[in-house]
Amino acid sequence: MFSEHAGGPLNPTTPPLPWAARLSILQGAAQGLAYLHEFNPRKHAHGSIASSKILLDDDLRPHISGFGLARLVAAGSQDKMPHSSKNVASPRAAVGYTPPEMRDSTGASTWTQKGDVHAFGVVALEVVTGRPADSELEGWVRQAFKEERPLSEVVDPSLLHEVHAKREVLAVFHVALGCTEADSELRPRMRSVAENLDRISASR
Incomplete structure (x- = not known):
């Protein structure tokens, strides 16, 4: 899985992936989600x-896993409930990836494509900071940018030697922060996210 290969402070025994590989993985994952959202007939x-749902093959190509499995489990659980109890929330990601509109909600909530965009933004923040996707990550990054802290205080230390990548890293930070806007209407569609990441890569 992606989080096991990234290296950095989270996985000190694993050689950290270079920036080019990380960006390529984000591009592939974004393209996969964009297909699921817009090009799949449904x-x-x-x-x-x-990040644990982004699996890497031997060539570090990303493959998104887990789609539909949680729904099958939830559906099976509902079938065992009395009819009046079947109004349950859609399956949710771990708390660090859950969008604001689904936190502490009561009753049934439906996970939307904009929820996927938020979760992907958190994955991107993991990639550039080397920090875990807990409930504090997105707020910590936003505060760091608000206070105009040096990039060296926010980026994964294992990337600091790749000076040439500084502009690309900064651009991915901005993409990730756009994805994690508190107002879901302000978040871009995954297709736009994928296109933005492709432009970042092509700017070399």
């Missing part, structure tokens, strides 16, 4: 995006 939402 225009699905994944519903539980996390």
